[in-house]
Amino acid sequence: MKILLYNAYKGIKKYFWESGDLHTPHGIVKEKDIINNNNPKSHSNKEFQSYEANFLDKIKKIKRGPQTLLQKDLAYINLYIEKDSTVVEAGTGTGLLAATIAQKAKQVYSYDINESHLKLAQKNLDFLKITNVELINKDIYEGFDKKTDTLILDLPQPWQVPFNNVKNGGTIIAYLPTITQVMEFYKTKLYIEKTIELLEREWYVQDKKVRPKSQMQGHTAFLVIARKL
Incomplete structure (x- = not known):
């Protein structure tokens, strides 16, 4: 392209x-x-x-469906992906998150209970020529059998997911739209490193005309970063 x-x-x-x-x-x-x-x-x-x-250009042409994570959140999550690691994520949607982390990870396993989402995600992965993502039609609340370095959860109740196959010291990231979900996630026995909210504002620059653009990307969700000990 x-x-x-x-x-x-x-x-x-x-x-x-x-x-x-x-x-x-x-x-x-x-x-x-x-x-x-x-x-x-x-x-x-x-x-x-x-x-x-490049990759950022290509993802603008993927097929849309369920709401996708914005680049500001994708980029921050990607900081926690180690080269040649194994990653499990749940809430496949369009496959955009899986495609993004697959740029660094050795293998990505993506879980979703909605078959239509998985079919859409596979089309997008094929379009992006990504081959190291395996899509799995299963309810991750029932557990997963893939050993993983990093677990990423875009789910309504991520605290109900069993964490037994996350390696000791592994990172768990929860993408949570509401603060009440964050409070519930804090009740897990995980070590919570931080909770953040990312805001992005673009600037208009032309000659001597410099100002922030009137619209900005505000709250989308909280990112809770945790470690399994």
């Missing part, structure tokens, strides 16, 4: 390309020109700039 940029009068326009000719309001860009040239031109002689899409 490639990204093509066109510097239009009202700002830069961004186009995703996978295969075939690219049809845009600025003309048709031939497939061979996109493949062989970083500055391809359309049939109307409009010049584009192109570059290879």
Whole structure:
């Protein structure tokens, strides 16, 4: 996949390309020109700039379904994923979290009781060409048999999940929308390291015009970071 940029009068326009000719309001860009040239031109002689899409570009094109975690939460969770580790997560949804942590982990096992979610997630994993994620149709509240370094739970009642197959010292991360869920999770026998809430605000910068954008990504959920001892 490639990204093509066109510097239009009202700002830069961004186009995703996978295969075939690219049809845009600025003309048709031939497939061979996109493949062989970083500055391809359309049939109307409009010049584009192109570059290879990275993971963040590609996930913008995955199929949507259940609500997904935002990048601010995904990025923080990914800090706790060790290279070549085994990770279990529950609440597969679209597969976005599994796909993100699979960039670092050796193997990811993702549990969900909803078959339609798992089918959607598999399509997204195939689109992203990720092969180290195994999707499992099972209620994780009943337990899981995969030994894991890290357990990530996007569930209404994560405190009901058995933690016996998390290694000693392993990390358990709970994604909880409400503070009452956080309070309930604190009743477990885990060592709770911290509870955080991430906020993200983008800035507008153009010449000497500098200001925060009026909209920001506020509360999505609390992240509770715990260790099994």
